[in-house]
Amino acid sequence: MKEVFLTVGPRGAGKSMFCEKALELDPELVLISRDKILIELFGTTGLSPYTNDHVIGWKKMEKVVQSILKRIKVQIILDCWNGFPEERRNLTEFLRTCGAEKITAWYFVTSEEICTKQRLTRDKEEGPNGLANRDWYDAVYCGAYKRDHALFHSMPVDVDQGFDEIIRIDPFTMHPKDILRLQIDLDLIQ
Numbered sequence: 410m411k412e413v414f415l416t417v418g419p420r421g422a423g424k425s426m427f428c429e430k431a432l433e434l435d436p437e438l439v440l441i442s443r444d445k446i447l448i449e450l451f452g453t454t455g456l457s458p459y460t461n462d463h464v465i466g467w468k469k470m471e472k473v474v475q476s477i478l479k480r481i482k483v484q485i486i487l488d489c490w491n492g493f494p495e496e497r498r499n500l501t502e503f504l505r506t507c508g509a510e511k512i513t514a515w516y517f518v519t520s521e522e523i524c525t526k527q528r529l530t531r532d533k534e535e536g537p538n539g540l541a542n543r544d545w546y547d548a549v550y551c552g553a554y555k556r557d558h559a560l561f562h563s564m565p566v567d568v569d570q571g572f573d574e575i576i577r578i579d580p581f582t583m584h585p586k587d588i589l590r591l592q593i594d595l596d597l598i599q
Contacts, residue, residue, distance in 0.1 A: 501571025
């Protein structure tokens with residue numbers, strides 16, 4: 410079977426970390442990461458919205474997906490941004506045209522507090538250096554991150570977006586082995 414696990418969740422939810430752990434458990438899985446593609450192409454994920462770089466990265470990701478789904482049997486973890494229901498619907502339609510037979514949403518339900526903390530930590534590691542008032546920066550971005558989290562979860566993730574199954578994941582209380590075991594058990598039942 411050609412199966413795709415699509416990560417769905419707000420920024421800072423631990424999606425990439427969880428995917429890397431899943432890959433360690435099952436090296437047969439193929440991980441396609443939009444962020445890794447952007448880093449490979451441009452050296453960063455922090456691209457200007459006024460350039461075409463995001464589109465170039467997306468097109469490369471699509472080519473990789475098409476190539477991998479030509480295999481007879483494959484399980485792909487597709488870790489890419491898909492914040493709006495219409496984006497998820499378009500992405501699942503694309504995956505079906507490439508041959509995906511089963512698409513499972515890995516829906517990350519990480520708390521707002523943890524997502525905000527993760528993003529602030531990442532910003533401090535990767536963000537601009539030499540900010541005169543770090544407390545001001547944290548306060549401004551903390552509010553923005555909280556609004557981002559609320560907005561993401563205000564739009565439902567459901568099967569009418571093209572998913573065969575939706576698995577809710579809190580990567581800070583769950584381990585990929587539990588999700589992968591659940592997936593194997595469900596496949597045996599069918």
